[in-house]
């Protein structure tokens with residue numbers, strides 16, 4: 184594929200703030216809570232599997248600026264006014280996790296965005312998606328939206344086997360589940376993968392972990408222009424995230 188074909192399409196949207204209410208609560212796994220929100224989604228757009236919305240919570244100090252956290256629109260239906268968010272529950276729980284844990288049917292949530300989408304072309308021979316629990320909503324969305332027969336390898340690091348998820352996909356997908364509780368080694372797992380020629384690699388998870396994975400793929404000679412890595416959270420730093428490329 185020509186080098187310029189691997190540039191993602193970037194699309195900007197008008198930023199809107201919305202008021203949604205909790206309509207359904209579903210425990211997907213012990214540490215993954217799905218909330219389906221309902222409300223006016225007119226004009227809501229999300230074209231990229233790794234888009235995010237901002238969840239807005241009141242400043243606990245009483246200030247005017249809300250506390251914000253990023254979450255993936257896991258699924259949405261504008262005509263029905265429904266938006267699905269999956270919360271990877273963790274300790275220490277910050278405002279997003281605390282809110283999700285306590286959220287009852289009818290509770291209010293303010294969201295903003297997505298401000299834009301980044302859409303990757305579907306033309307690569309092989310896609311590799313590497314992530315922890317916070318990346319699973321994007322990975323699930325990618326798998327569900329993939330064209331028939333697309334080669335996708337998923338490498339997911341979760342706490343234990345109870346955190347595994349299953350997805351319906353038309354892709355030709357391979358899954359490698361790694362468990363933190365068993366000290367599984369992500370770099371060793373990458374070495375055991377058959378990566379094919381020049382795959383597109385997407386990495387998201389704790390920032391240092393994502394950086395280490397990316398560095399290992401660089402060392403293995405993968406094209407840095409085809410690796411997109413994001414720190415979806417930073418250990419010990421509430422509310423932080425980092426684009427690593």
Ligand SMILES: Cc1cc2nc3c(=O)[nH]c(=O)nc-3n(C[C@H](O)[C@H](O)[C@H](O)COP(=O)(O)OP(=O)(O)OC[C@H]3O[C@@H](n4cnc5c(N)ncnc54)[C@H](O)[C@@H]3O)c2cc1C
Nearest residue numbers: 254255271273277278279280317417418419420421422424
């Ligand atoms: C583009 C993007 C999309 C994202 N999509 C999702 C999504 O769909 N679902 C989802 O669950 N998360 C997602 N995240 C990650 C989520 O925004 C962070 O985990 C966020 O910090 C959670 O906010 P909080 O208020 O619960 O905790 P914070 O107040 O931010 O953090 C409190 C403490 O918990 C730690 N911490 C934060 N997250 C985790 C974690 N996952 N595991 C262990 N410790 C953690 C922090 O280092 C801090 O010490 C996404 C992040 C980005 C940048």
